[in-house]
Amino acid sequence: MSARRANKRPSMFEVAKLAGVSHQTVSRVINNSPDVSDATRARVKAAIRELGYRPSNSARALASSRSRTIGLIAGGLKFFGPISAISSIESIARGHGLFMSVMMVHEALCTQAEFDDLIDTFNEQNVDAFIFLTPTDVMLDVACRARVSQPRVIVTSTHGGMSMREARSLLSSDDLERTSFVGIDQWGAMADVMRLVKSAGHRRVLYLAGPHDWRDAATRLAAWETLSGAESIQTQVMRCDTWDSGEAYAKMNRLIDTAGVTGAKLPTAVVAANDAQAVGVARAVQEHGLRIPQDVSLVGFDDMTGMDNLFPPLTTVRPDFEGLGTAAMREVLRLLGEGQEPSLPNSQHGVGLVPATVCDRISLGPVPRV
Numbered sequence: 344m345s346a347r348r349a350n351k352r353p354s355m356f357e358v359a360k361l362a363g364v365s366h367q368t369v370s371r372v373i374n375n376s377p378d379v380s381d382a383t384r385a386r387v388k389a390a391i392r393e394l395g396y397r398p399s400n401s402a403r404a405l406a407s408s409r410s411r412t413i414g415l416i417a418g419g420l421k422f423f424g425p426i427s428a429i430s431s432i433e434s435i436a437r438g439h440g441l442f443m444s445v446m447m448v449h450e451a452l453c454t455q456a457e458f459d460d461l462i463d464t465f466n467e468q469n470v471d472a473f474i475f476l477t478p479t480d481v482m483l484d485v486a487c488r489a490r491v492s493q494p495r496v497i498v499t500s501t502h503g504g505m506s507m508r509e510a511r512s513l514l515s516s517d518d519l520e521r522t523s524f525v526g527i528d529q530w531g532a533m534a535d536v537m538r539l540v541k542s543a544g545h546r547r548v549l550y551l552a553g554p555h556d557w558r559d560a561a562t563r564l565a566a567w568e569t570l571s572g573a574e575s576i577q578t579q580v581m582r583c584d585t586w587d588s589g590e591a592y593a594k595m596n597r598l599i600d601t602a603g604v605t606g607a608k609l610p611t612a613v614v615a616a617n618d619a620q621a622v623g624v625a626r627a628v629q630e631h632g633l634r635i636p637q638d639v640s641l642v643g644f645d646d647m648t649g650m651d652n653l654f655p656p657l658t659t660v661r662p663d664f665e666g667l668g669t670a671a672m673r674e675v676l677r678l679l680g681e682g683q684e685p686s687l688p689n690s691q692h693g694v695g696l697v698p699a700t701v702c703d704r705i706s707l708g709p710v711p712r713v
Contacts, residue, residue: 414446414470417447417476424478444465450481458489473491496522498525524695526697527667527697528691533567536614537567539701540642545612555582557586559616583616621659625641
């Protein structure tokens, strides 16, 4: 046998010959058709393994009229949450034998023209469905206005400058039937944080909000303000223009310095809209000779890598990004006719929600004694 023959990629016809079936039967096995007996399916799979046969995606696309490719457009790629969500979605897609094609945009500067150009590029790949990761109001708006005939799953938060009712109104009735919204239950997570803060005796809390155009920031802030009012917690909101620890550090420094000059009371707890902000707060607090949690308690959000080894370990919220990826892909499969009814019973404002859990660590302690 020649070297070329030895290295030749085996064909479907060779698999069919070895298994003693037709090439149409091999195709049905590859595409998971139910119209094949268990014995025949086992024989074909054994032949595939023996020959090292790998199905051609283009051949499968011709057989099924599908490319088995999902187009994902994402913003926020500098940040922990979106990166974690994309990683989870891609992993789940791969597990279902689907290909993920990813394109990135700037979450705050993306225009409708840019978004539509990406849609056109994906259509040239004959993608079966879209997933849009839309962390900002700008991206949610263009994702809903995009004219696509394929199913779309939009990953977003429930609150922002654009309400979910306004977002859904941008979709035609046909588009709505082909569209699903999923996200993290951030409101529920903030309620869990509130319970911990209140049970520790804190009544004066500083809340560091994230950038106003991010829907995660808007949802967490809306939840905290509503919960504070309901629980009679005195909350001071400090708004940040970025998620960066440096800005939180500077703002916390000014707050502590001002309190030192005026004699104003400092909050007994700080709740930050993300872990990076919490890191900046921790530095400012400790540089002023204050201790966490003996003098000031601290809570973050996201459970970024290393937060359990911060000094002291940070109490924070851990979103279920794996669950978010699973939910997004289940919705894709359902909209493609390959899945069951929506699998997220917890829904707010038309967004199916994946839970988040609080990691209760040392940085949150009882209110300091006077």
